[in-house]
Amino acid sequence: ADVTIRLAHLNPEDPFQSHSGTMAAVFKSLVESNSNGAIEVQLFPNGQLGKDNEVIDQVRSGLVESTISSSGGMAQHYPLVGVFDIPFAFPNIGVASQVMTKESSFGEKFVGDLEAKTGLKVLGLIDSGGFFAFTNSKKPIASVEDMEGMRIRTMTLPTHEAIISSLGGQPTPLPWAEVYTALQTGVADGQMNPVPIIAFAKFDEVQKYLSITNHVITPYIWTMNPDFYEGLSDEHKTLVNWAAEVATESGRAMSRVIEASEKGLPLLAEKMEVNVVPPAEQAKFAAAAQPAVRTLIEEQYGAEGIEMLDALLASIEEEKAAY
Amino acid sequence: MADIAAQARFWSLRLNKVVEITCVVLLVLLVLDVWLGVLVRYVIPLPLTFTEELARYLMIWMALLAVSSGIAYREHIGVEFVFSRMPARARRILAITFDVIAFVFFFLLFWYGLAFVERGFSRLTMIYAIPKGYPFIGVPLAAALACVQLALVFIHDMFDDTPPTSTGETLAGGME
Amino acid sequence: MMGLWLVPLAFFGFLAFGMPVGFAIGVAGMIGIFDMGPRFMTMAPDRLFAGLDLFPFLAMPFFILAGEIMNRSGITQGLVKLADALVGWMRGGMAHSNMVASVMFAGLTGSATADSAAFGNTLVPAMQKAGYSRPYACAVTAAGSIIGPTIPPSTLAIIYGSIMGVSIAGLFAAGILPGLLICAICMGVIALTAKAKGLPKGEGRPSFKGVLLALREGFLAALLPVFILGSILGGFATPTEAAAIAVAYALFVGGVIYRALSWSDLYQIAVRTTRITGVIFLIIASASILGWWMTFNRIPQAVAETILSLSDNPNVIIGLILILLLVIGLVMDINATLIILAPVLAPLTVKIGMDPVHAGIMIILALNISLMTPPVGACLFVLASVTGEKVEAITRELWPFILAEVAILIVIAFWSDLTLFIPRLLGL
Ligand code: NA
Numbered sequence: 025a026d027v028t029i030r031l032a033h034l035n036p037e038d039p040f041q042s043h044s045g046t047m048a049a050v051f052k053s054l055v056e057s058n059s060n061g062a063i064e065v066q067l068f069p070n071g072q073l074g075k076d077n078e079v080i081d082q083v084r085s086g087l088v089e090s091t092i093s094s095s096g097g098m099a100q101h102y103p104l105v106g107v108f109d110i111p112f113a114f115p116n117i118g119v120a121s122q123v124m125t126k127e128s129s130f131g132e133k134f135v136g137d138l139e140a141k142t143g144l145k146v147l148g149l150i151d152s153g154g155f156f157a158f159t160n161s162k163k164p165i166a167s168v169e170d171m172e173g174m175r176i177r178t179m180t181l182p183t184h185e186a187i188i189s190s191l192g193g194q195p196t197p198l199p200w201a202e203v204y205t206a207l208q209t210g211v212a213d214g215q216m217n218p219v220p221i222i223a224f225a226k227f228d229e230v231q232k233y234l235s236i237t238n239h240v241i242t243p244y245i246w247t248m249n250p251d252f253y254e255g256l257s258d259e260h261k262t263l264v265n266w267a268a269e270v271a272t273e274s275g276r277a278m279s280r281v282i283e284a285s286e287k288g289l290p291l292l293a294e295k296m297e298v299n300v301v302p303p304a305e306q307a308k309f310a311a312a313a314q315p316a317v318r319t320l321i322e323e324q325y326g327a328e329g330i331e332m333l334d335a336l337l338a339s340i341e342e343e344k345a346a347y
Numbered sequence: 348m349a350d351i352a353a354q355a356r357f358w359s360l361r362l363n364k365v366v367e368i369t370c371v372v373l374l375v376l377l378v379l380d381v382w383l384g385v386l387v388r389y390v391i392p393l394p395l396t397f398t399e400e401l402a403r404y405l406m407i408w409m410a411l412l413a414v415s416s417g418i419a420y421r422e423h424i425g426v427e428f429v430f431s432r433m434p435a436r437a438r439r440i441l442a443i444t445f446d447v448i449a450f451v452f453f454f455l456l457f458w459y460g461l462a463f464v465e466r467g468f469s470r471l472t473m474i475y476a477i478p479k480g481y482p483f484i485g486v487p488l489a490a491a492l493a494c495v496q497l498a499l500v501f502i503h504d505m506f507d508d509t510p511p512t513s514t515g516e517t518l519a520g521g522m523e
Numbered sequence: 524m525m526g527l528w529l530v531p532l533a534f535f536g537f538l539a540f541g542m543p544v545g546f547a548i549g550v551a552g553m554i555g556i557f558d559m560g561p562r563f564m565t566m567a568p569d570r571l572f573a574g575l576d577l578f579p580f581l582a583m584p585f586f587i588l589a590g591e592i593m594n595r596s597g598i599t600q601g602l603v604k605l606a607d608a609l610v611g612w613m614r615g616g617m618a619h620s621n622m623v624a625s626v627m628f629a630g631l632t633g634s635a636t637a638d639s640a641a642f643g644n645t646l647v648p649a650m651q652k653a654g655y656s657r658p659y660a661c662a663v664t665a666a667g668s669i670i671g672p673t674i675p676p677s678t679l680a681i682i683y684g685s686i687m688g689v690s691i692a693g694l695f696a697a698g699i700l701p702g703l704l705i706c707a708i709c710m711g712v713i714a715l716t717a718k719a720k721g722l723p724k725g726e727g728r729p730s731f732k733g734v735l736l737a738l739r740e741g742f743l744a745a746l747l748p749v750f751i752l753g754s755i756l757g758g759f760a761t762p763t764e765a766a767a768i769a770v771a772y773a774l775f776v777g778g779v780i781y782r783a784l785s786w787s788d789l790y791q792i793a794v795r796t797t798r799i800t801g802v803i804f805l806i807i808a809s810a811s812i813l814g815w816w817m818t819f820n821r822i823p824q825a826v827a828e829t830i831l832s833l834s835d836n837p838n839v840i841i842g843l844i845l846i847l848l849l850v851i852g853l854v855m856d857i858n859a860t861l862i863i864l865a866p867v868l869a870p871l872t873v874k875i876g877m878d879p880v881h882a883g884i885m886i887i888l889a890l891n892i893s894l895m896t897p898p899v900g901a902c903l904f905v906l907a908s909v910t911g912e913k914v915e916a917i918t919r920e921l922w923p924f925i926l927a928e929v930a931i932l933i934v935i936a937f938w939s940d941l942t943l944f945i946p947r948l949l950g951l
């Protein structure tokens with residue numbers, strides 16, 4: 025092959041286990057076959073080249089060509105990604121799928137700003153594989169009151185900690201490597217993550233209750249080194265773009281498949297007691313948590329943050345209306 | 348000649364004392380920080396969420412700075428089966444060669460470490476959004492200290508009357 | 524790509540002639556990165572930093588610190604007397620109790636290097652006082668240290684379970700018997716060689732009164748593991764934080780109850796802890812430079828494909844997998860090896876009909892054994908650094924244990940019922 029694209033991501037290589045795996049596999053297949061082998065795509069799954077914030081740095085400096093990263097990793101390079109931490113903003117996954125694309129009115133603004141500030145080229149924007157849900161070992165979370173005193177593990181993210189404390193719980197930030205054991209021994213009562221991650225991390229083995237609250241949904245962002253991209257022939261540029269687009273759509277669909285299949289909710293429902301928080305109750309969660317996070321976003325990112333946040337909320341309203 | 352060796356040793360220990368005290372301070376902060384992390388969860392529920400990230404940076408700084416102490420006292424472990432069976436002259440040459448190679452290694456770490464730090468200023472830590480460049484400074488700093496110690500050890504190996512018997516032996520005859 | 528042969532040549536060459544391990548690994552990694560092009564050079568400082576940027580690594584300096592405090596304040600001596608009263612009458616009694624202690628400690632640590640650090644700093648000096656040679660005491664400790672990550676909790680099992688989609692609870696349960704078996708076979712080795720080695724032996728059977736007296740002296744020390752384990756199982760601390768709690772306990776007992784620590788003692792203790800940590804962490808950090816070069820150039824996969832293409836016979840494939848893991852484990856960090864090789868190896872084990880949990884335990888155990896094999900074994904280096912013993916001297920005493928553990932590994936690899944007995948019992 026004349027050109028090599030090294031594509032790194034955090035999740036397992038198996039295309040049926042995560043959206044990143046799907047995206048990488050589809051992209052590799054499309055690009056390699058349609059370039060007649062002129063482009064080779066090498067996959068580096070499981071964070072082999074480093075943690076996602078580190079690999080983004082490797083892409084920015086042109087050592088690695090492309091990566092699919094979580095919002096947590098991107099936050100170190102583009103802090104405004106934190107606006108997605110506004111809780112209970114999306115009514116359902118349909119609207120989230122519409123908003124978290126490069127093409128939505130918000131997506132265009134967000135991608136444009138991210139590209140301008142980091143110099144990266146964005147190939148795709150996708151949700152983290154569904155809404156965050158709560159799991160815990162104490163009781164089903166059905167109302168805001170149930171959160172009282174609950175020790176919920178979060179990432180070391182001020183916004184996520186604010187969500188928990190504004191709901192009356194006690195945020196317990198712990199490194200990812202220790203979460204399974206911490207849940208097993210009771211250092212934390214519960215944690216929050218999207219369903220595929222809960223299944224992937226085997227938290228069903230150490231947690232009893234899964235409560236679907238639809239509280240947060242964050243993006244995964246697929247980026248490429250801009251100099252590498254500019255160095256491609258026009259033909260190859262087109263190929264990379266459409267392959268990335270198809271791959272992202274496949275990833276979006278795979279998230280839903282995983283959620284619906286024995287790798288997602290049905291699997292968890294076998295081992296955990298699942299409850300869904302009804303919309304009326306979700307509104308109370310929103311009322312309790314949104315103002316705190318909004319204040320935090322304003323404190324951390326200033327006027328720029330609020331402007332980006334309002335653009336996100338406007339885009340959500342727009343898509344809601346279109347439904 | 349032995350004079351020069353003694354001088355090199357003197358400055359090596361002087362510099363090391365400063366590094367040593369810094370490392371001890373970092374260790375104390377590290378222990379207090381992790382205790383605090385456990386305490387805020389159970390005893391005093393304060394929203395202190397920086398403890399985990401701070402612990403990692405304190406640990407890295409402490410370990411990296413201590414690398415130069417390990418050089419000053421020749422405590423970096425090697426497999427010395429062959430080395431210890433070499434004649435005195437060969438041992439001296441080998442030890443000096445290793446000093447030079449290690450010097451180049453740490454110098455390159457220092458040099459490219461500066462660019463690494465500079466790039467780090469375009470990234471933010473998770474808590475309080477402090478640029479990552481600050482924790483990254485530990486790498487070129489530690490590498491520079493390692494270079495200075497290696498240079499002093501090199502002078503010592505070169506001019507001391509007795510050739511080194513080990514690449515990992517304690518020069519000062521114990522800790523203190 | 525001259526690096527493909529230059530890197531291993533530099534690495535093994537420098538290592539053989541006595542260059543410190545941390546330098547040799549780092550230099551080899553840097554040669555590889557430089558060979559890829561000067562623009563890659565910032566990856567050297569980058570990986571050096573990132574290689575240490577993991578919270579669980581804290582367990583090691585904390586256990587070294589706790590051990591130092593226990594030694595200086597005399598807590599360890601109390602423990603020695605207690606152990607002596609209980610098992611001293613038996614030839615090699617202290618070596619046996621070191622093994623049993625490893626099993627107990629396994630319940631509170633997920634990492635073999637933390638185990639080596641904790642025991643290297645307490646039990647090795649204790650065994651020396653009881654008349655064992657230092658290399659032998661280090662070898663026993665190294666051999667026992669891999670019980671830590673085999674019996675749950677185990678960091679490797681968590682990583683393996685999540686990337687390969689295997690039940691972590693299942694892997695935890697499946698690790699219990701192999702962990703106990705390692706303990707048993709090592710105790711067998713100790714017993715068989717005790718006479719020939721002239722291991723120390725006390726006079727007569729222990730008296731009830733003697734045990735009681737020793738218990739009074741060793742009580743507070745013996746309480747330490749109970750205290751740490753309690754803090755983990757009670758949900759107060761993660762295994763990493765528990766190491767910091769061990770420091771608090773040692774400080775309290777040594778400083779407040781025994782009143783045996785001066786400020787100058789504490790300063791010396793801290794200096795020694797930072798210096799040992801610096802030595803060990805340089806090796807880890809440098810290995811992460813070399814590891815990135817290997818990963819980027821897909822070397823582990825290439826080696827795996829070459830070796831595994833040698834045969835289709837399931838038994839031969841299992842053998843080849845074990846050899847591959849033991850060999851790659853010689854030079855690479857085991858977490859990195861696991862992340863890179865498990866996705867290559869696990870599908871193969873499925874193809875030859877192995878149970879995923881069984882295959883997982885086999886892979887994890889092979890990697891654990893690689894931690895104590897020379898020339899590059901993290902546990903060896905931790906022990907050498909903590910005790911000041913030479914790597915080659917430890918190795919001379921270690922090889923019977925390595926052989927015994929490899930034998931256990933082979934039994935586990937080919938007898939799946941053994942591994943799966945407890946998981947089946949628990950319905951996992
Ligand atoms: Na364990």
Ligand code: NA
Nearest residue numbers: 853893899900
């Ligand atoms: Na090894």
